[in-house]
Amino acid sequence: KAGVTQTPRYLIKTRGQQVTLSCSPISGHRSVSWYQQTPGQGLQFLFEYFSETQRNKGNFPGRFSGRQFSNSRSEMNVSTLELGDSALYLCASSLVSGAGYEQYFGPGTRLTVT
Amino acid sequence: SQQGEEDPQALSIQEGENATMNCSYKTSINNLQWYRQNSGRGLVHLILIRSNEREKHSGRLRVTLDTSKKSSSLLITASRAADTASYFCATPPPGAGSYQLTFGKGTKLSVIP
Numbered sequence: 304k305a306g307v308t309q310t311p312r313y314l315i316k317t318r319g320q321q322v323t324l325s326c327s328p329i330s331g332h333r334s335v336s337w338y339q340q341t342p343g344q345g346l347q348f349l350f351e352y353f354s355e356t357q358r359n360k361g362n363f364p365g366r367f368s369g370r371q372f373s374n375s376r377s378e379m380n381v382s383t384l385e386l387g388d389s390a391l392y393l394c395a396s397s398l399v400s401g402a403g404y405e406q407y408f409g410p411g412t413r414l415t416v417t
Numbered sequence: 418s419q420q421g422e423e424d425p426q427a428l429s430i431q432e433g434e435n436a437t438m439n440c441s442y443k444t445s446i447n448n449l450q451w452y453r454q455n456s457g458r459g460l461v462h463l464i465l466i467r468s469n470e471r472e473k474h475s476g477r478l479r480v481t482l483d484t485s486k487k488s489s490s491l492l493i494t495a496s497r498a499a500d501t502a503s504y505f506c507a508t509p510p511p512g513a514g515s516y517q518l519t520f521g522k523g524t525k526l527s528v529i530p
Contacts, residue, residue: 346520359517393459405450406518408459
């Protein structure tokens with residue numbers, strides 16, 4: 304089975320622009336979660352989607368949004384980029400939504416905002 | 418806010434030695450998971466231990482869980498240079514309908530050949 308894929312792997316954007324990141328989960332997985340990783344704050348939960356519905360959202364401003372498609376693929380969007388948005392964005396998929404299942408992570412998208 | 422806190426923050430050992438990392442958490446949990454991350458890449462799931470389990474093994478990995486002390490430890494035996502990575506413990510909030518992991522800041526392990 305192919306693993307979780309994320310595109311693009313690297314991205315450089317300018318302050319004020321917007322960006323869309325894509326995540327394709329493992330085939331058959333219906334839950335997709337997004338995390339932001341920075342040296343200062345570590346790994347922080349952004350949101351989780353299950354069956355095209357956002358189930359939970361972390362403590363991030365409204366500039367961060369996402370969606371999930373019927374094939375479970377997910378996108379996240381960040382508008383009006385700030386320097387502090389520079390981070391590794393990780394997507395993880397899980398068979399179902401729930402606390403008892405392990406998550407499989409993709410390689411991440413490294414976003415640099417200049 | 419951080420649920421899990423790993424200790425130590427950094428650990429350097431010689432190849433062949435054992436490495437022990439600890440994780441403390443604050444609230445009750447259903448399970449605790451350990452992940453490995455190689456230099457700025459995605460996380461790899463290592464072990465999930467449920468709240469009613471005390472110890473779990475996977476290859477050279479041994480995880481213990483003490484719910485009374487709200488702590489867990491990860492032991493890597495006979496370490497190899499390839500074990501060099503950051504190790505994170507993570508917990509999902511109890512009773513949460515969705516899947517949200519709260520990670521600690523990690524232990525950076527360096528295995529010297």
